[in-house]
Amino acid sequence: MIRILSIVLFALFIGVLPNEALAKEHNTDSSSSAGKDFQKTFTGTINKKIAVVFQIENIGGELSGTYFYASKGIDIKLTGTITGQQLEMYELDYLNNKTAKINGELNSSNFTGRWQSMSSDKSLPVSLNETNAKVAPLPSKIEGVYKTQAKDDQTGDETPCELTITITKKEGEYYYNLKSLARDVNGKVSFSRDIESRETYITLEGIKWDEYKGDVSAQKMKKKNKKSKDVMTGIDGLFAENEITIQNDGNAMNAYTKLSECDRKYIRLVKE
Secondary structure (H helix, E strand, C coil): CHHHHHHHHHHHHHHHHHHHHHHHHHHHHHHCCCCCCEEEEEEEEECCCEEEEEEEEEECCEEEEEEEECCCCCCEEEEEEEECCEEEEEEECCCCCEEEEEEEEECCCEEEEEEEECCCCCEEEEEEEEECCCCCCCCCCCCEEEEECCCCCCCCCCCCCCEEEEEEEECCEEEEEEEECCCEEEEEEEEEEECCCCEEEEEEEEEECCEEEEEHHHHCCCCCCCCCCCCCEEEEEEEECCEEEEECECCCCEEEECCCCCCCCEEEEEEC
């Protein structure tokens, strides 16, 4: 009797064990999917040509993050969910209204899906690849008044340069007013964010450079004293917390002057 009971118990044991093993294996596969908690940075395109950078965080299937167009550099908020490898996110405007939907499949290192406008039938392909590079964040408080100092406290430069840049924000966009002894101009602000060097540059759009001779070595092929017809626009500078630094003059091989009313090679403006 004891021997028969042992045989029955053994048979039950080997019958149940495979099922338990399969269940355990199934759970392991599920936990190793793209829905696992993560923080990832992706670079890629929308509509195969518009360069974008995404930063996405997943906690328990709930997604949050931002993305920006490389041409503008301004963060756009994202919120959404992920189930297995299926990702669904919404783009939010400055009032947290949903303006677009992004869905598709997120594998271990890439995403393929579509961007869909919430206000029209516009639908564009999205293709992203994960990168180990880190995105330089924009300064925590961009708006404000930035001014040159009579004597730069870092370089000691006392060359005359009276310049004020006021940055404001309206409906998620940034705008500037630039005042000097020679001009008082307004326009839009954009940013360039290098994910390799982790540097951020600000551009005051629409301002023409006062002088641009271009690549001097190439000019040797032209007649002497013939001015370049190239016109450069947009005053750009390195943007860090509470200051902007503009390289105002070039060098012998790349001659230019952006703002001729300021005699400094590097214009440093400090936030008040």
